Amino acid sequence: MTADTQPYGGQAIVELLRRNGVDRVFTVPGESFLPVLDALHDAPDIALVVCRQEGGASMMAEAYAKTTGRPGVCFVTRGPGSANALAGLHVAAQDSTPLLVFIGQVPRGFQQREAWQEVDVSALFGSVAKWATDIQDAARLPEYLSRAFSTARSGRQGPVVLGLPEDLLFEHVEPIALGPATINQGYPAPRAMAQLSKMLNEAQRPLAIFGGSGWTADCRAQLQAFAEAHELPVATAFRRQDRFDNRHPNYAGDAGLGMNQELAKLLGEADLLIAVGTRLGDITTRHYELVNVPKARQRLIHIHPDPQEPGRVRVPDLAICAGVEHFAEAAAGLQAGPLPPERASWLTRARAIREAWQRPTQSPGPLQLGEIVAWLGQRLPPEAVISNGAGNYTLWVHRFYPFRALGSQLAPTSGSMGYGLPAAIAAKLAEPSRPAVCFAGDGCFQMTCQELATAMQYGAKVIFIVVNNGSYGSIRMHQDKHYPGRRYGTDLVNPDMVALAQAYGAGAARVERTEQFADIFEQAMTADRPFLIELVMDPSILRP
Known part of the structure; x- marks a missing residue:
């Protein structure tokens, strides 16, 4: 194969996006990644959305990932463009959203000289992204992009930032012989699920809190059936209200800003909390007051895809490292034993709290x-x-x-x-x-x-x-x-x-x-x- 028929760096990136299921890219164009734009011109199966500011582009890419369940992709230029894009990256980090942000970078020979609009990708984005680096070798593009997709989607999902030196995008590379990246999520151990079942069947006043990312319609339905079978009230974490049908009889309300005081009491009086996917952050726990640090008043089962999350802030009674999908699959097989007598009245109380809270209040003035x-x-x-x-x-x-x-x-x-x-x-x-x-x-x-x-x-x-x-x-x-x-x-x-x-x-x-x-x-x-x-x-x- 001659150099004329070999793909150049920009084409290789677009082909790797295609092989990983990317069908839409958000951008504010920059001269620093023109070979990528040119390759996208010849990729009708990947729609290009040109935005007006890089913060809007990265937020659109992040929201697109939430909507589709696939990683969002954003291309921005160096310097001010990358600084603007940081807004959407921070959303992706705290919301655990898989997002890939590609930054057109100064040529490799200019780096570390404070060239025009140069930015240190790892230094600027390292505290926000799961992985942030510059690619220095065009031949390693398949390796870097495969790792980027895998990192963004594995464990606790999140953003990845790759710097693309301008000269690298023009270099010819070998034809790509690589399929989609692998995704790694933990499965709950049978012994852990048996312990969860025992703790749940013994609890008089259990409460689940659903949140985090990585949800699908199937796992949501499985966890809804799990809650029904165990007469389990379910609250949703801050701005994760769609993790459970808000009109379902088992729904207790959202643990977020302006939390219902009665729901806060319910959280405090629970004798078992089952946190699924959520980190149990400061808003959901009302600044860590409702679920104490470092040891909660309630017995705590914490299910999270990141092995470092349970135990990071508070010590759970049972930690399960698993993605929500795999936990839901395991939970669907649990049988509810004879339930404690207080369980039915506890669920009725939770339902009444939610129903009263959702009745519209009246404010002064003609607009309600x-x-x-x-x-x-x-x-x-x-x-x-x-x-x-x-x-x-x-x-x-x-x-x-x-x-x-x-x-x-x-x-x-x-x-x-x-x-x-x-x-x-x-x-x-x-x-x-x-x-x-x-x-x-x-x-x-x-x-x-x-x-x-x-x-x-x-x-x-x-x-x-x-x-x-x-x-x-x-x-x-x-x-x-x-x-x-x-x-x-x-x-x-x-x-x-x-x-x-x-x-x-x-x-x-x-x-x-x-x-x-x-x-x-x-x-x-x-x-x-x-x-x-x-x-x-x-x-x-x-x-x-």
Whole structure:
């Protein structure tokens, strides 16, 4: 084979993406990886989505991974491009999402001279990514990319960053003789499952907390049946509400921001906690108060795909290193013995707590956000995708919207503002038949609102609901608590949201009263383009 017929580095990368099931790539183009862009030109089976800012591109890739169950892929340029992309990488790290970010790098001969836009990939991303490195040898591209896919998807999933020196992408390489990367997940040992079964059958007041990544519809159904058989109440971890049907009789509520005080009591009174997939982080445990560190008051069974996670913060009574899929398969084979007499009343109490909490509350003024969110729960099908970023408006969404299907919630556990808009676009591109609704505060929306242009370019008919209270509401709430009467730096002077959306070519309307919303939403559902609905909110209303 002559050099003219050998693939060059850019082509080799695209071929390796194809062999690992990648069908969409998100980017802001840069001259540092032009050979990859040229190779993508000849890859019609891999769609290219050109974004307006690298943070939006990496967030879209992260949300695409959550929606499809496959690694998200993002290409950005060095220096400022890679710094912008760090926002989505942090989401992927804290949300345990498989994400590959490729960074066009300065040529190898220029490295370590602080060349133009040079960045030290391992130093900048090493504390966030599971693996971050520069590739220095074109011949090793198959090795590096195979390891990248395997690392991103094995154990606790997460992001990987690969630097691509510009000159390497032009070099010719040998034809690729490599299939898709392997994925490694642990299986629960039979002895551990027997111990779990014994502990669960003995417990009077057990409670499960479902969270983490790596879920499938099948394993969710298996774990739902497991909960039913054992009369086990199930709470969901922070922003993991779609891990269990929120209308199921065994659902106890979400352990997140603004947690129901009655659910907090339930967590405290449980005599056994079964944590599946979740790390039991600070939000889910209300700053580690509900599940003590280093030893919980409750007996604790911790199931997690990372062997280093159980025991990292608190010592469990039983640790099981397993992916959620494999644990669900093993749990499906457990038989429930005669259940303790208190179990039925415990489950009834948990159900009542959740049902009371989901009734919409009333706020001052003509616009009732709780009623609007609850109405959407009735109007939208279970498979509809609801996304959000960060801010107090999310308290209404998480409390009053019933997440029913897996993949119906896209919300960053990292608490990243600006996430909801690019996430909803990615979800709509992944599955155009599913309704996609983004909630954003006025401050949150303006972090990534330029991606409205991306939605327009690719026909992503997302409905964006902007809750406008003219402030950084969650920050103002904490400011008022700690420094009453000294509000500073949290008020916003906003553009005309409707005019802004229309300038991008989207449909738009403003809602100031609850009764206006349903008709406007129906217009949005039938629109032939993205549609923004601005909800004018009284700035004094900061929580349900």
